[in-house]
Amino acid sequence: MTCFMCRGDVEDKLTTFMVEVDGCIIIVKGVPSHVCTQCGEISYDTNVVMRLEKIVEKMKKSATEIIVSSYEAA
Numbered sequence: 001m002t003c004f005m006c007r008g009d010v011e012d013k014l015t016t017f018m019v020e021v022d023g024c025i026i027i028v029k030g031v032p033s034h035v036c037t038q039c040g041e042i043s044y045d046t047n048v049v050m051r052l053e054k055i056v057e058k059m060k061k062s063a064t065e066i067i068v069s070s071y072e073a074a
């Protein structure tokens with residue numbers, strides 16, 4: 001697999017996904033992702049993206065400003 005940005009080598013890594021929704025910061029740790037060794041571009045498999053969307057949907061109902069979740073536990 002190669003990077004779609006720079007065609008560099010891509011390695012499988014667990015990364016931290018962070019998104020801001022409605023002024024609430026959601027952090028998901030341990031997300032399986034593909035990281036480019038050259039430019040650092042991060043991409044996810046479709047099933048991972050879908051799962052992240054579900055986690056974000058679930059988490060944003062919470063009233064907390066910063067939410068930290070683990071990918072495996074969510």
Ligand SMILES: [Zn+2]
Pocket residue numbers: 003004005006007008036037038039040041
């Ligand atoms: Zn790259």
